[in-house]
């Protein structure tokens with residue numbers, strides 16, 4: 513290796529550590545956060561766990577802050593100080609990551625030691641945080657580096673403060689990690705708690721639905737909606753390869769259409785494998801908006817011998833290929849295609865045109881789906897059946913979509 517290749521990084525490192533030497537830092541995390549009322553609880557936790565003093569003492573640090581709503585859920589877990597400290601310390605990275613640096617991470621993946629690692633209490637790599645930047649470079653997810661089946665929940669939300677290369681304060685959507693409620697992963701979501709979301713996406717990805725779960729995880733409103741359906745839930749999960757084939761179209765959809773499409777795969781009732789066969793008719797989906805304009809958001813379920821077929825108001829259709837989970841109040845069925853509700857056809861390009869002609873509401877039941885939409889509808893059936901077997905055991909680190 514040429515000498516310069518070895519020396520140059522050393523020189524750069526050396527130079528930056530001079531700037532970052534002890535004493536160069538003069539930040540006060542409590543004062544920084546004081547300007548944001550939504551972080552009062554997080555700020556208080558930084559102080560009570562001793563993290564604030566550590567942050568102020570360190571010259572290169574990134575603080576991943578969560579708002580009061582997230583903290584309220586953490587508080588509800590009534591953690592011992594040790595556990596609370598672990599959670600909070602994981603949210604302090606001992607390196608500088610501002611929004612620009614996140615976006616330029618080579619290969620979209622980096623790791624950083626957290627204050628938890630530095631506390632000496634972490635076992636192995638428990639205190640290391642994985643940073644995964646999604647392919648379009650706009651979304652980063654922070655996850656604990658240890659083995660985990662949980663999907664990322666701590667997505668970058670916005671930058672609060674950047675003072676290169678001393679301190680960055682970023683808001684993330686949810687906690688990187690918190691102690692799981694006992695057996696939380698196995699148990700289906702028992703009550704409408706905001707916290708059930710990771711449980712569901714988790715369950716999905718553990719049961720062969722990684723692709724769909726990652727789309728859900730990246731669409732916060734979808735998770736919330738699935739979550740609030742605690743009375744019972746049936747999920748029709750398109751196989752990974754169907755999701756993959758669909759991903760570029762998915763990206764072209766407007767945010768509303770993306771949400772509708774995801775919600776279209778959930779039914780707010782638990783259908784066992786038996787009762788599913790007995791439906792022989794329409795069910796409304798999570799995308800059906802009560803009584804309002806829900807035409808096009810119903811699914812038609814028909815049993816054909818032992819096979820259950822699903823069709824929609826659009827030309828899309830799918831077949832249930834496997835029961836992934838059937839345990840009240842939740843069941844998950846693998847299907848071989850992405851189902852398109854009629855209304856999710858509005859792509860970003862379409863929004864530039866006048867909206868599609870809509871028949872008056874009264875006539876909606878009588879009209880066939882608009883022809884224009886119909887003809888454009890591609891069918892995203894899984895073509896590569898061999899790959900399905902390979903996808904059966906999803907890799908725990910997800911999602912890379914969007």
Ligand SMILES: *[C@@H]1O[C@H](CO)[C@@H](O)[C@H](O)[C@H]1NC(C)=O
Pocket residue numbers: 540541542543546568
């Ligand atoms: C940091 O700022 C807070 C609030 O402005 C203040 O109460 C505290 O004394 C400051 N800490 C240090 C070490 O200066």
Ligand SMILES: *[C@@H]1O[C@H](CO)[C@@H](O)[C@H](O)[C@H]1NC(C)=O
Pocket residue numbers: 642655656657658659660908909910
């Ligand atoms: C974090 O990154 C390490 C190294 O690439 C990897 O082995 C580990 O599985 C990752 N953990 C998660 C939860 O993604």
Ligand SMILES: *[C@@H]1O[C@H](CO)[C@@H](O)[C@H](O)[C@H]1NC(C)=O
Pocket residue numbers: 760761764861
């Ligand atoms: C998505 O939109 C881009 C540009 O608007 C277009 O070129 C591309 O074909 C679209 N992809 C799909 C799958 O519709």
Ligand SMILES: *[C@@H]1O[C@H](CO)[C@@H](O)[C@H](O)[C@H]1NC(C)=O
Pocket residue numbers: 794795796806807808810877
């Ligand atoms: C959708 O399905 C529900 C039954 O789940 C039914 O009451 C409703 O009339 C259906 N809507 C349409 C537009 O077909």
Ligand SMILES: *[C@@H]1O[C@H](CO)[C@@H](O)[C@H](O)[C@H]1NC(C)=O
Pocket residue numbers: 647756757759760912913914
């Ligand atoms: C989208 O699908 C294409 C082709 O199936 C694949 O090459 C690409 O990696 C996928 N992108 C994401 C973000 O999954």
